[in-house]
Amino acid sequence: MKEVRVRFAPSPTGPLHIGGVRTALYNYLFAKKNGGKMLLRIEDTDQTRFVPGAEDYIIKSLDWCGIKFDESDIVGGPYGPYKQSNRKPLYKQYSDELIAKGHAYYAFDTAEELDNLRKEAEAQKKTFIYNAETRQELRNSLTMTKEDVDALIANGTPYTVRFMMPENYVVEMHDIIRGDIKVNTNTLDDKVLFKSDGMPTYHLANIVDDHLMKISHVIRGEEWLPSMPLHVLLYQAFGWEAPEFAHLPLLLKPDGNGKLSKRDGDRLGFPVFPMQWENPETHEISSGYKQSGYYAEAFINMLALLGWNPGTEQEIFSMDELIQAFSFDHCSKSGARFNVEKAKWFNHEYLMRRSSEEVGKEYQEWLKTEKNIDADIQYVTKVAALVKDRVNFVKEMWDQSFFFFEEPTTYDEVTVKKRWKENSADLMCQASEVIRNIDDFSAENIDKVLNEWITSNELGMGPVMNGLRLMLVGAGKGPHIHEILGLIGKDEALKRIEKGIKTLDVRP
Ligand code: GLU
Numbered sequence: 018m019k020e021v022r023v024r025f026a027p028s029p030t031g032p033l034h035i036g037g038v039r040t041a042l043y044n045y046l047f048a049k050k051n052g053g054k055m056l057l058r059i060e061d062t063d064q065t066r067f068v069p070g071a072e073d074y075i076i077k078s079l080d081w082c083g084i085k086f087d088e089s090d091i092v093g094g095p096y097g098p099y100k101q102s103n104r105k106p107l108y109k110q111y112s113d114e115l116i117a118k119g120h121a122y123y124a125f126d127t128a129e130e131l132d133n134l135r136k137e138a139e140a141q142k143k144t145f146i147y148n149a150e151t152r153q154e155l156r157n158s159l160t161m162t163k164e165d166v167d168a169l170i171a172n173g174t175p176y177t178v179r180f181m182m183p184e185n186y187v188v189e190m191h192d193i194i195r196g197d198i199k200v201n202t203n204t205l206d207d208k209v210l211f212k213s214d215g216m217p218t219y220h221l222a223n224i225v226d227d228h229l230m231k232i233s234h235v236i237r238g239e240e241w242l243p244s245m246p247l248h249v250l251l252y253q254a255f256g257w258e259a260p261e262f263a264h265l266p267l268l269l270k271p272d273g274n275g276k277l278s279k280r281d282g283d284r285l286g287f288p289v290f291p292m293q294w295e296n297p298e299t300h301e302i303s304s305g306y307k308q309s310g311y312y313a314e315a316f317i318n319m320l321a322l323l324g325w326n327p328g329t330e331q332e333i334f335s336m337d338e339l340i341q342a343f344s345f346d347h348c349s350k351s352g353a354r355f356n357v358e359k360a361k362w363f364n365h366e367y368l369m370r371r372s373s374e375e376v377g378k379e380y381q382e383w384l385k386t387e388k389n390i391d392a393d394i395q396y397v398t399k400v401a402a403l404v405k406d407r408v409n410f411v412k413e414m415w416d417q418s419f420f421f422f423e424e425p426t427t428y429d430e431v432t433v434k435k436r437w438k439e440n441s442a443d444l445m446c447q448a449s450e451v452i453r454n455i456d457d458f459s460a461e462n463i464d465k466v467l468n469e470w471i472t473s474n475e476l477g478m479g480p481v482m483n484g485l486r487l488m489l490v491g492a493g494k495g496p497h498i499h500e501i502l503g504l505i506g507k508d509e510a511l512k513r514i515e516k517g518i519k520t521l522d523v524r525p
Contacts, residue, residue, distance in 0.1 A: 021053025022233045025079075025086075026223065028060045029071035032294035032303065033078050034279045035355075036238060036268040039320045043265060044236045045084045046321070046343035053233070056088035058226060059100040062216045069297050078291040078305075081313050083336055088230075096230040101222050108217035111225045111255070112178045112210055116158075120254035121210055123158040123166055123176045130156070147207045149184040175213035180220075180247065180254075182207050188246040193234075193263040193345045200246040208247055220244065224251045227260060236263045239352075240276075263345055266324045267352040277355050287357040291316065310410035311360070315367040319360045323353040333366055365409040373402035379411045388415070390422050399504055403496045417495065421504055424513050425491025428521060432493040436483040442522035444476065445484050449514045452507065460503030467499065488517035 025041040027033060033041075048055040057079075059072055076091065088094025090103075098104055115121035124147075131147075138145035145151070152159055157179070158166045170176065186202045210221040217225070227235060235248075242264045252259035268277045270285065281289050283304050292305035306316045318334050326349075327334070327342045334342065368376065377398030384390040384397070404417040451470050455463060471481050485498050489510065495501060502510050 019233055020231075021048055021051040022056070022231050023048045023053065023236055024056045024058050024227070024230065024232055025084075026058045026060050026226075026237075027075050028063065028066065028219070029068060029075060030063070030066040031068050031071055031279060032290045032292075033075045034277075035289055035291060035306075035320060036277065037075075038078065038082060038084075038291050039268065039323060040236065040238055040265060041079055041084050042082070042317060042320055043263075043325070043343070043348075046340050047234065047236060047345070048087075049340040050343050054087040056094060056096070056230060057086040057090075057099060058230070059090070059102075060219060060222065061100060061102045062219060062222050064102075064214065064216065070295075074292065074294060081292060081307055082317055083313055101217075101226065104222075104226070105216065107229075108222055108225060109211070109215075112217065112221060115180070115210065115251075115254055116178065118254065119181070121178050121180050122152075123170070124179045124207075124209075125156040125161075125169055125174060125176050127175075147179065148182055148203075148205070152179075152181075152207060177209045177213055178211035179207040180210050180251070182247075183250070188249055190245055190249050190262070192242075192245070193261055194266075194348050195242075195264060195350055198245070202246070202250075205246060220247055220251065224248055224255075228252075228255070228257050232260050234261045234263065236265065239264045239267050263348070266349050268323060269352040269354045271355055271357065273352075273354050276352070285357075287355075287360070306360075310412050311364050312367045315363040316360070318367075319363040323355065324349055333363075333370075361409045368408065368411070369406050371405070373398050373405065376405045376411065376414075377401040380414055383411055383414075384422065387412070388422070392422060396421075396504070403500055403504075420490045420495060420501070424509070424516070425489070427491055428487055428517070429492040432487060433521060436487055436493065437521050438480065441480070441484045442518050444481055445488060445514055445518050448481060448485060449511055452502065452510055452514075455507070458503060458507050460497075460499045463502050464497070464499035485514070487521070488514045 023044040025044050027037060027041075045055050047053070057076075059075075061067060061072070079086075086092055088096065088099065090097060090099045112121065116123070131145075134151075135145045147155065154160070159181075161169075182205050183202050188200050188202060190198045190200070192198055208220055209218050211217050226232075245262060245264070249259055269275065270277050270281070277285075277289060279289060283289075288304040288306050288309055290303055290305045291307060293308040294303045294305065295301070296303070307313070314335065317336065318332075318339075321334060321339050321343075322332065325343065326347050328347050331342075377394060377400070380401050381392055381394055381397045384392050400418050400421045401414070404414050407417050408414050448467075451466065452463075455466050467481070470476075471478055482498050483493070486493060486495065489495075489498070489501050489505070505513075
């Protein structure tokens, strides 16, 4: 195989959608697997769709994901600049070259004229197509004399350059994922390659840059498949060797009905963007995986398996393992349904695999920002060790561990009804005495002492433990009682039991 060079080529028309992240990811995995290079090219030739902040957002999001580029305007590289608006002067010569070779022509039809033609066709229930059938009747360099064309251009009349789509020709193509594809050019139109604002269109700039940047494989979303014949024909028209193509399957909505789109925003109850995005015009906020508490590794692992499978049962992959395992052989042609429960499951798996120290640090930060609690790192680390396996996200740890940081202020009604019996207050008084007399207040020893006390007095594990849980937690949840006691300490425990008895013991 020749040197693998791939590119991720987003248009900064808004935030990057998770489908776009997956495209970047597959490019990255393919490049790294094959010892190749991956570059970032910003395709911003459509100035009407420019959205401020989008480029920066895309760069930051990919960085968060751990997708690194070998070449870009930030890291540099031999084929820059890597932003198309900064390459503007170089495209015109290629448009001129196609005209000179007879593969393209000037078109002077105004937007209004074309609009009228479209409407006329619509009225007859037809679609207007600018192609071999109609081009001979339109205002272009194929129907005018050279003098007229030169005069129009000289006096500044706006024009576009259109590709002259061959008539009734079968384009034979190969896609790595989809196999051989044939398209008859009669179904295609004379696409604009160069616009009246002096900018190339996506099609021309994309082909010219892929050629100049020596791209070996074009890996992109299925939505670009309809452009493939034009792109292949452009390579032929220039006399350049075309790269190989791989069109990735769409990401579908969870119900499988249609493509997961940017417009879905938070409508479906989960983010469609890697990071939070604020619309610069409306200031509307769309949530992101990062801010929702996902680990980048979990997010990437989840995305990698939407459209590709390793051919084994393995589900958890680090980036390096993904690189080793990735190939197009196991990429599917059909769309991959997004599943938010699976996404959460991945985060849970990564959270469990993290050390208690790491999770403790993250939780300590969360406690500070969300609850204004300054907690000791060793203490939080112990809490993390007890509860991290029970949650999907660090932010969910609070619900499982608030009682390590504050005493209960309420007692869950349902639990009280079910667990607080007539003899409970009495039992709790006794338990309080037992606890007061424990000298070695390690969780292990507490467990031993409580057990011995309960068994030798035949008090029953349930009544004592359920009562204590209510006193210490205020509800029927949480880790083992001895673990809670060991962490909050003797004084705090005795205080809580006393307060609990006072609050719940309503006997006259
Ligand atoms: N600029 C195109 C996009 O926004 C790139 C498509 C391609 O990879 O050729 O997706």
